[in-house]
Amino acid sequence: xxxxxxxxxxxxxxxxxxxxxxxxxxxxxxxxxxxxxxxxxxxxxxxxxxxxxxxxxxxxxxxxxxxxxxxxxxxxxxxxxxxxxxxxxxxxxxxxxxxxxxxxxxxxxxxxxxxxxxxxxxxxxxxxxxxxxxxxxxxxxxxxxxxxxxxxxxxxxxxxxxxxxxxxxxxxxxxxxxxxxxxxxxxxxxxxxxxxxxxxxxxxxxxxxxxxxxxxxxxxxxxxxxxxxxxxxxxxxxxxxxxxxxxxxxxxxxxxxxxxxxxxxxxxxxxxxxxxxxxxxxxxxxxxxxxxxxxxxxxxxxxxxxxxxxxxxxxxxxxxxxxxxxxxxxxxxxxx
Amino acid sequence: xxxxxxxxxxxxxxxxxxxxxxxxxxxxxxxxxxxxxxxxxxxxxxxxxxxxxxxxxxxxxxxxxxxxxxxxxxxxxxxxxxxxxxxxxxxxxxxxxxxxxxxxxxxxxxxxxxxxxxxxxxxxxxxxxxxxxxxxxxxxxxxxxxxxxxxxxxxxxxxxxxxxxxxxxxxxxxxxxxxxxxxxxxxxxxxxxxxxxxxxxxxxxxxxxxxxxxxxx
Numbered sequence: 001x002x003x004x005x006x007x008x009x010x011x012x013x014x015x016x017x018x019x020x021x022x023x024x025x026x027x028x029x030x031x032x033x034x035x036x037x038x039x040x041x042x043x044x045x046x047x048x049x050x051x052x053x054x055x056x057x058x059x060x061x062x063x064x065x066x067x068x069x070x071x072x073x074x075x076x077x078x079x080x081x082x083x084x085x086x087x088x089x090x091x092x093x094x095x096x097x098x099x100x101x102x103x104x105x106x107x108x109x110x111x112x113x114x115x116x117x118x119x120x121x122x123x124x125x126x127x128x129x130x131x132x133x134x135x136x137x138x139x140x141x142x143x144x145x146x147x148x149x150x151x152x153x154x155x156x157x158x159x160x161x162x163x164x165x166x167x168x169x170x171x172x173x174x175x176x177x178x179x180x181x182x183x184x185x186x187x188x189x190x191x192x193x194x195x196x197x198x199x200x201x202x203x204x205x206x207x208x209x210x211x212x213x214x215x216x217x218x219x220x221x222x223x224x225x226x227x228x229x230x231x232x233x234x235x236x237x238x239x240x241x242x243x244x245x246x247x248x249x250x251x252x253x254x255x256x257x258x259x260x261x262x263x264x265x266x267x268x269x270x271x272x273x274x275x276x277x278x279x280x281x282x283x284x285x286x287x288x289x290x291x292x293x294x295x296x297x298x299x300x301x302x303x304x305x306x307x308x309x310x311x312x313x314x315x316x317x318x319x320x321x322x323x324x325x326x327x328x329x330x331x332x333x334x335x336x
Numbered sequence: 337x338x339x340x341x342x343x344x345x346x347x348x349x350x351x352x353x354x355x356x357x358x359x360x361x362x363x364x365x366x367x368x369x370x371x372x373x374x375x376x377x378x379x380x381x382x383x384x385x386x387x388x389x390x391x392x393x394x395x396x397x398x399x400x401x402x403x404x405x406x407x408x409x410x411x412x413x414x415x416x417x418x419x420x421x422x423x424x425x426x427x428x429x430x431x432x433x434x435x436x437x438x439x440x441x442x443x444x445x446x447x448x449x450x451x452x453x454x455x456x457x458x459x460x461x462x463x464x465x466x467x468x469x470x471x472x473x474x475x476x477x478x479x480x481x482x483x484x485x486x487x488x489x490x491x492x493x494x495x496x497x498x499x500x501x502x503x504x505x506x507x508x509x510x511x512x513x514x515x516x517x518x519x520x521x522x523x524x525x526x527x528x529x530x531x532x533x534x535x536x537x538x539x540x541x542x543x544x545x546x547x548x549x550x551x552x553x
Contacts, residue, residue, distance in 0.1 A: 037444040241425050244385075245439040245486065246415035249408075335387055335425075 042254070049258040053266070060266070063227055067267025067314070070220045072274040074213035075302065075310055079275065081205050083300055084198065095172050095190060099160040099179060102186040107158070113184055114160045122175060125163040131156045141292050157186060217317055224263050224321030228256050232329050240335040252330060257322045264318015268311045275302060337363045337494055337525040338384060343393035345379050345549075353379040354549045357393070361527060363493075366520040368536045369529040371546035377529040380546065381496050384527075385417050386410045398493060415443055418487030418524075422499035424479045426471045432458070432482050433467040439490040457485040461515060477508040484515060488524070495519055497528040501535065513539055 053060040101110055107130055114128040134156045139145045164175060172190075180188050232239070242252055283299040302310065338361040345354040354376045361367055369377050382388040383395050386402055395402045397413060405413065426435050436457055440450045458464045461481035471479055480500060487495060497516065501509035513528075513535055520526045520541075527544075530536060536543055545553035 033446055034444050037446050040447075041441065041444070237425075238427050238429075241427055242438065242442065243411075244387075244414065244419060244425060245442060245490075246411040246413075247442045248411045251411075251442055 041251075045254050046258050046261075049255050050262050053259070053262055063223075063263055064266040064270045066223055067220050067263060067318075068270025068274055070216045070223070071268055071271035071310065071314060072278075074209055074216055075271055075275050075306075076278060077205070077209040077212065078306075079279070079299075079301060081202060081209060084205070085202055086300060095164045097162050097164065097176065097179070098189045099162065100186045100188070101158045101160065101184050103157060105158060105184045109184060110158050110160065113182075114162075117160065117162055117179075122165050122171075123162050124165050125161075127161050129159045129161065131158045134159055143292075217313070220264075220267065220314075220317045221321040221324065224260050224318050225325040227263060228260055228322045228325035229329055231259055232256060232325065232333070236333055239330070239333045243333070244335040249330070253323075253326050256326050256330070257319055260318040260320075260322020260325075261315055262318070264314040264316070264321070265311060266314075267318070268314025271314070272302065272307060272310055337361050337365070337398060338527070339394075339396040340380075340383075341394045341396070343383065343390045343395055345376075345383065345388060346391040352549055354383075354390075354546075357551050359544065359551060361525060364520065364523045364525055365542065366517065366526040367528075367542040367544050368539070369527055369544045369546065370531070370533060370536060371552075373531075374548075375546040376549040377546055378498055379549075381419075381498050381527070381529060384494075384496060385414050385419060411442075415439065415490060416492050416494065418490065418492040418495040420480070420483050420487045420495070420497040420500045422502040424471070424483040426479060426482055426486075428471050430470070431467065432463065432469050432471065432474070435471065435482055436467075436485045436489050439486060443490065453489050453491075454485075457489040458482075460488065460518075461485045476503050477511070480504065480508075480512060481515070484512070488519060492524065494525045495527070497526070497530075499529055499531065501530060501532055506535075509535055510538075517541075 101113075107128075110128050110130070114126045117123050117126040131154050135148065135154050138156065139148050164172060176188060176190055179185060239252055279299060279301045286299055338359070340357045340359040343354060343357040343359075344352065346352045357380065359380075369380065371377055379388060383390055383402070384397055386405070390403070398416065400413070402413070427438070430438075433454055436454045437450050440453060445453070454467070455464060458467055461484050463478060463481055463485065466474065466478065466482075471482060474482065480503075484497075484500070487497075495516065500516075501512050504512065509532060516526050516528060517539065543553065544551065
């Protein structure tokens, strides 16, 4: 063959002798240009994957919904917990007691008693509520006006509400027994216990939410993994060709990782929408309910940082699920 | 460009596809690989682009001992070898342009350079007017030419073709072979596996004959 002589004058379109290298096309591609092309390819693949997802919108939406529901559930529980925590959090560690006075205790005696209590250095606050004003307030907030109005006399006792200084539980108990023994006091209710219980329940709830989140996260991981597996299967021919013409594993992997990313992000956005919509739906009755317990309360939804965490978790789960599927299935596909 | 040194390939199950192959193909040489079906032509080609690994012996491509290369090196080898298949291996959901551009995209070329090279490759195979079409819209011969354009777009030193004219009529086959000949004349090493002995005789290049996994000529 006369090829050897021809090689010295190569025409434009075909080959010229190159330095021996197995590396990718060393010529005319500077490091910078290569980096630029690499980033551009990332951008291209990212957008292309997203475009493909939108071109099969119904299927994509269903996947997003599945992931969204799995993410929304723990997010809702988290919101429930933070709000319950806030409810308890308004309690500043100072036990509150309600002393229900015996019927027939005069207003004067009641006020004297509350002043007496207030002079105790262990008592931070004491206020006397007459049975009439207790009734008025109850009528206002409970919605039982008619029933209450039909009663012949006021069934409510006068109350002294006191707030103790921050005491240890033992000291609090001592104080309670001491006050309970006073002749004017019919009974005493301590709001300490329900708060203690609430915090235990919240701690339990937190664990529960964590465990549930873990399971649901695993579910998201698997469902994204499975979706990606199908996508890999659908594009088997393409993968073979790409590998055949020198595509690296990274190149082959890239679109699937992006697909996982978009599934995760889309799912998280879906979850956010579901959560916010549910809150909108729930906030009004919840606030009304709490108002009847005389709590000024606003339902706190997902803030900016929580939203970022939710979206971040979605993306991470998406990429991770895709990486798992890709790791398991991609190397099996080799050109035949 | 290619050197086989005592190469044998035994598949799982015991079938020996190639035994004791010694073969050398010089830079810028063109050769036909012939032999019956199952003689080992495809296996020999697969060894060159590392679709298979030899059971024994060593394969050298452009001076590199393929035995010494790992999985990660495979893309690098394949980027320097253009491959044409009987069944084209085109992507039917992409345009002709995108199909031909694939090796360049993979290698990280910038789009302007890709455009220039893809058009050059397409004009070389006479399909410059079809770049926006999808492979389905093309005839068998045209599809094969797209495959060839894709194989040469990266300016490989070595061009392998496995039965590139398998489905084509004699006239088209001749055209395709002439195309390979043209690439060879500008310095590309070309190896073509084919059944078409008439065509081989007409082209008059070196002939490598395999029979039952052994080199007979």
